[in-house]
Amino acid sequence: MLPTSTTRPRALFAMGRHHRDTMFPPSAVQRLSTYVDIDPAHVAEDFTEEPALEDVEILITSWGCPVLDEEVLARAPALKAVVHAAGSVKHHVTQACWDRGLTVSSAAAANAVPVAEYTVAAILFANKRVLEIGGLYRDHRSPLDWSRHFPGFGNYHRTVGVVGASLVGRKVLELLRPYDIDVLLADPHVSTLRAAAMGVRRVELDELVSASDVVSLHAPALPETRHLMDARRLSLMRDGATLVNTARGSLVDTEALTAEAASGRIHAVIDVTEPEVLPAGSPLYSLPNVLLTPHIAGSLGGELHRITGSALDEIERYCAGEPFAHAVHHAALATSA
Structure with missing residues (x-):
């Protein structure tokens, strides 16, 4: 009433x-x-x-x-x-x-929806190498042997590591269920049994980082999560793997990420940074293996x-x-x- x-x-x-x-x-x-x-x-x-x-x-x-x-x-x-x-x-x-x-x-649960949608799109595009192929196609203006350039590309049975079963993290897990993707979860507050009930396998963070084709961050910004992805942990990522950050910029050591991305060893889709707006001279703006967006994953x-x-x-x-x-x-x- x-x-x-x-x-x-x-x-x-x-x-x-x-x-x-x-x-x-x-x-x-x-x-x-x-x-x-x-x-x-x-x-x-x-x-x-x-x-x-x-x-x-x-x-x-x-x-x-x-x-x-x-x-x-x-x-x-x-x-x-x-x-x-x-x-x-x-x-x-x-x-x-x-x-x-x-x-x-x-209304955090409502705001989690577009963030998760952006994240899943980033994951699917990363495994399909859409940005790189689009760039090569634009430059060459003719089809190339994509399988030779990107051996094993695609989403079938690729491994995605989700860091943090937050509202957004759980929504990402939900949206990934229809796909033939193997999903790992790292979250100290989630038990192995609970993770299994969510349809994912719980592992420690270092194992997730080293085993995943895409690492997607969904942890909160806390003192203990600052630079969760530091130089050591970034070095654990597979060659050609992609880091996706739609959570908080402080989770990633920007200097270490810039060094790894500049080497061409890993890829990144970054919607949040530390500082929030990177200096104009940051290589992350122009590296071909980095997609940098201005904090647009949330509700707009x-x-x-x-x-x-x-x-x-x-x-x-x-x-x-x-x-x-x-x-x-x-x-x-x-x-x-």
């Missing part, structure tokens, strides 16, 4: 205005207004002297949301829930929120509406007195993005 006009909770948009305008078109605002009382034109981009905080029960957040610290929460006595229309909540949900007992939801364009729908579904559940389907649990943040 939807709340009546006298019992509807008060909500507030807290995000960059551009994201509010892009993600909440009139149709989404109309649906939202059936659940909550909200001024759709008001967007809190800065909580300093924000009068709407006083009676807000639900914050609808996204990219650009200011930090919810103790001082902000003290001015929001009625606040009970944060519905994040994006992925990670680590940038704005602080310890003070958990101490207060706020209920938090995230029409894909943002999937995130909006997820957030609206969560608000509907909250207003109906039901638990969030995509609740964020404080304890899980230590091992998640």
Whole structure:
């Protein structure tokens, strides 16, 4: 049952205005207004002297949301829930929120879909050597003996190593199931039995790296995962193997990757880097065995509406007195993005 006009909770948009305008078109605002009382034109981009905080029960957040610290929460006595229309909540949900007992939801599962789709496309193209063949075809303008140039290329029974059974990692595993591909998983938090139930074989990271034709990274950015793919581990990759990173740039030692890629020994599909924008002189921009994209794997364009729908579904559940389907649990943040 939807709340009546006298019992509807008060909500507030807290995000960059551009994201509010892009993600909440009139149709989404109309649906939202059936659940909550909200001024759709008001967007809190800065909580300093924000009068709407006083009676807000639900914050609808996204990219650009200011930090919810103790001082902000003290001015929001009625606040009970944060519905994040994006992925990670680590940038704005602080310890003070958990101490207060706020209920938090995230659209990370919705945002995982396009990242996984990009990743699977990268895997299939990498094994088929699409980028290299496309470049050679463009240069020669006539067919070559592709099997001679790329012996064993293709996806049939190639080995793909997935590093991290995160939301994106699990979605990649799901999307790979229809293909005749052998999949390995490295994740210290997943047992051999659980991996088997997921249809994959669990191995240690070094074994995965050395045994895979494609290594795809889906681990969170944590102190212990910084430079997970360092010079030593990159050297374990098979000659001609491909590294795919759609997770976090800090997982890879950029200098070591540049050296390996420049040698021509391995290939890379990189959507995230450290630093986020590489220096203009980085060889990774121009190496023929590297595809470098500017952090586009996540939700963009029409894909943002999937995130909006997820957030609206969560608000509907909250207003109906039901638990969030995509609740964020404080304890899980230590091992998640």
